[in-house]
Amino acid sequence: MAEKPKKQLILEAAFEVFAQKGFHSTKVDEIAERAGIGKGTIYEYFKSKADVFHEMYIWYVDKYFAELEEGLLDESEPTLKLKRIVKNHIIFLNNVKNLAGKLLNESSTHMDMGAEFKKTMVNSYKEKMDRIKVIIEEGIQKGVFREIDVTLCTMFFFGILGGISHAMFLLDMDINPDDVAEKVIDILLNGIKK
Amino acid sequence: MAEKPKKQLILEAAFEVFAQKGFHSTKVDEIAERAGIGKGTIYEYFKSKADVFHEMYIWYVDKYFAELEEGLLDESEPTLKLKRIVKNHIIFLNNVKNLAGKLLNESSTHMDMGAEFKKTMVNSYKEKMDRIKVIIEEGIQKGVFREIDVTLCTMFFFGILGGISHAMFLLDMDINPDDVAEKVIDILLNGIKK
Amino acid sequence: MAEKPKKQLILEAAFEVFAQKGFHSTKVDEIAERAGIGKGTIYEYFKSKADVFHEMYIWYVDKYFAELEEGLLDESEPTLKLKRIVKNHIIFLNNVKNLAGKLLNESSTHMDMGAEFKKTMVNSYKEKMDRIKVIIEEGIQKGVFREIDVTLCTMFFFGILGGISHAMFLLDMDINPDDVAEKVIDILLNGIKK
């Protein structure tokens, strides 16, 4: 009878509902129902609806990174690492269907949810960037990449990931991870100039 | 005493408040107050709060494009055009302070606002993409750019613009338009490979 | 160009709308529109919406009586007079379609419209009753009717008129005035006992 811990149950239910409906349109009742528990129980584990969102966000980002790191273990070359990130991102998006795209953007909407949450977000944002930055710097050190502005290039790369989410979500595009990753890296590495 | 038309007054007030607080956290009262009019007056010009948001969004996007096109008139080369777009985007973001970033992402949150609004959004998204696509295709035809996947490259470029907004907003980065545009285009054109 | 006076125009428009929708569901805008005038104009002739209703009610009752009296002029016998009242009532109901039934009952709803209006209503109610009472008393004096309780009998008769309105309205009954009047009077005069 190895039941999942209640808190985890709520977190996962919350992810599904929040991602589908956004923060304000999600009702606590619905999270409880989807988690298969009583509404009151949520307040045994979380201070408020905002708190549920907050913790869920952290859990989700962690999960994202965990899956990402796993994929990175196999690669050693900066170029391949970047390619792997793109591929992973797309696969991740597919896994969580179109939910992720919504969630990722949702976040900025809730800046009004308090400074603390903004801090959490900024941190996870920086963390993601740093992860990429390191790879790019590594590439430069190894002499594989030119001496470009690392921060900018990271932002650059990072923006592309968001752009893919956005496009997949808004345009219901169907994307082949390997193919796209290949092309993205090609452009990133070689540029578009003839 | 050439007063601004009431409807325009409301649209501008709405932009400021929506951008600052997001859709759900914005109270109609506050829009009215910021516009310096009575609450009821808003309903003389708009069907509902959602309608205000909808029309404001369209107005905002139009404004964005108008300023963009203006900047593009001066340039003839695809490369310079792209650079101009980046620069314009940054200047625009600065103009509307950090509001824009929020607004741009806010949109996806309100997918629940009805299919009609989603259509509007998708259209403006496609329109923006097409504008860029054309430039890239032009570059390819002129033999300036390689024969890369145009759609993907557009998404690529488009994502970068979003990434810049995001970074400016989240990290409160101060950015020099010319400098960033220069570097972005450099990376885009030449890639990062040594 | 003998235009109807504005006030009269409003009164008639008000009657149609109030009768169709009831007091609260009637919008001042609609009265104005139906009267073919501007909304503000109503307030040139009436203090408030309630005032429009009030005056309209008086006008309507007067009209009812006027038509009734006209019909009574032809008859001299109490029995025939009562029959005439029934017939008139039915014809009147038909004239104003099903509107009247609604209006008649609507009144009691608006007791909260102030003591003054209640007085008006009670008065018109008493006036109607008195008109009938006199006829019944006349019948008793002439030895045509038994010495029954006049007030009660009036209420009795009066109730029947209301019952007919109610039935016509609720059940969409189609009624032949002459036929019904004949039968009503037959029962009233002779009772139902064998």
Added chain:
Amino acid sequence: MAEKPKKQLILEAAFEVFAQKGFHSTKVDEIAERAGIGKGTIYEYFKSKADVFHEMYIWYVDKYFAELEEGLLDESEPTLKLKRIVKNHIIFLNNVKNLAGKLLNESSTHMDMGAEFKKTMVNSYKEKMDRIKVIIEEGIQKGVFREIDVTLCTMFFFGILGGISHAMFLLDMDINPDDVAEKVIDILLNGIKK
């Protein structure tokens, strides 16, 4: 501590307030206050204010009939049954004070509350009529009543009941049930002709 069920509590509070003020002038807050519960609780048991009214109406009519039928059990003769109905009606009116009269008429005002409610009303109206019709038909079969138009006579009788309510309410008349029932039946049975 046998508390009354919440739903019943609300129904009774609603009856009092609706009857006193009419539908539109009744505020949901007031019903809650009178029921001694929180405003939100009403929406746990009813879909809307209109729903409260609707269910309250049904409950009220049922109650009316229950009390009526009870009284009818004792009587076997059509004449006595009718007399009993009149008496019961008056007693009922006294019990619910002057509220009933208002309620009875209120109904027609809310025809705009949707077709479903109209159906409910028409049904309860027909039900009431049928109950009386049966008695009259019984009287005719037993040879106690003349062969009059049964529907009309029912309407006739029915109207009287309404007339009594109306008079009691508008004129604040004090009425002795036995006495009035006696006289009403006398007139109904024997007519007013000498």
Added chain:
DNA sequence: CATGAATGAGTATTCATTCAT
């Protein structure tokens, strides 16, 4: 721990009324 009935603060929207033209 778990629950869900009860709650009431919070808000979009309507519409009678006013008043500058």
Added chain:
DNA sequence: TATGAATGAATACTCATTCAT
């Protein structure tokens, strides 16, 4: 006079949160 744009008071309904069981 006549108008209708502007107004804001008034109100049904939602839903996060509490707490008795």
